[in-house]
Amino acid sequence: MPRRPANVTPRRLAESGFADSFSSVTAPLKSKTSPLVSVCLVLLGVIILLTYSFSSSGKFARDRSLSEAGMLISFEEEKEEFASRPECRTAVCHVAQYLQRVYGDSMNRVLHIGPSSCGVVLKLLKEEKLEAWGILPFDPKPPVHSVCENLIRKGLIRVADVAQPLCYKSRSFSLVLANDIVDTMTSRQLNVTLRELARVSSDSVVLLINTNAIQKLQEASEEGTRPVKVLKPRSRLWWQHRFQMLGLKESEEATKRFNTLMRQKLAGYHIFHLISTEVIG
Template sequence: MSRRPVNLSRRSPDGGGLPFVGSIQAKSRSSPFISIGLVVVGAILLIGYCYSNSGGASVDIKGLSRFEGGASCTLEVLQAFPVLKKAYGDSMRKVLHVGPDTCSVVSGLLKEEETEAWGIEPYELDDVNANCKTLVRKGIVRVADLKFPLPYRSKSFSLVIASDALDYLSPRYLNKSLPELARVAADGVVIFAGYPGQQRAKDGEVAKFGRPAKLRSSSWWIRFFVQTSLEENEAAGKKFEQASAKRSYKPACQVFHLKAYP
């Protein structure tokens, strides 16, 4: 968002012929130092703002929330990354994230040592920053409809993480998209889904996604996984719970751990 520069300095009026002229002149002598200080502070803030937009600063994960007053599962992915790393170990070396704001997630993952990351953005990219445009230009982030096959070979990634995307798909399309996530994964799939009763997307987001989020219960998801021949990754799930307990981490979203297809 552009900001209009504000002129913070003011000229002091000529104090000749006015009462208390001495005090006014004293203030006018000190005002240049105040003005200079304000200009310096403003310049620092402006540089910091531009630097963060260029991708040079750390990711502001608080800006990822797509739910007004609710939970963002995309935000949750970055918060859960240390726990995921403990649970999956070497499987975190080559990660595909699927979901909105994937540029921010991929940027955060790429800052981790020995981690390669790619992203699938299911919706149109509007008003993206320079860093996101660079990721798209390099092919690291792609825009792809989850209702169709993903543009990757089988087992292209060690781990696939999906967030804030599957909640918007009907069972008809989930039957296609979920097997695709398992197909391109070598070690497993992690799904971050909202809880029933959480704040739904705002009206503007509903128009973009085409439908409101269907926040389903864990039992609904488990039944659906069984129907699509996807098995729970119990070993990874237990490690995730243990690592979460050690870090006092409580997910704001449902987290499901699935095995990749053989």
């Protein structure tokens, strides 16, 4: 009668030396793989930290550039890039949050006019109790983002010559916001455009005027790309005199509140808060 094999317990294995032989086989494997895994994990952690550090510093530099220089891109680059895209990264997007705090509930129907109107209108429409429309001063350069196409199709954004009468009824908007529009206009064009901005506004007109626009236009003229109609840079005093001629007055209260909230002056721009109720026709 065959004998049944005895149960082999871990204790007996250990006593027989099998456990020692097994550990002697596996121990070298652990000693070889563990340091390698540790090194890989350390390297991976360093890479993640460096990536996060560079991305954070880059974001800080972009944000600082936006607040100090007004725009991250040049005058011409903004026209080509942002007219066809829904991103809102220009100076007017930076100050929009402060304008909402200055004007409060009176900023409920906004008309934006400028090259980056798609991004600005999209940003404003995300706010509660706020309606927004926009005017692009030129045809957007293809390819046009589907979001911008949809806004144009719905009539929320129109393409129009801003040096001509606007296709809106008088006092249609509580606030009209314009940037990079009147900067290089001739005196005749200014008379038409400023009156139109005031006409369609029931309360306020906010202008962001690029102080470097004329210089860029002169540089473009020297390269033969476009003629120059405006030769002399326009100071803040020049603009104030022009507004007075048309019956537009600066709102001291809005200007003071805006400067207090924003604190740091936006370099490269004149910002005007105008009252649109006493325009000379």
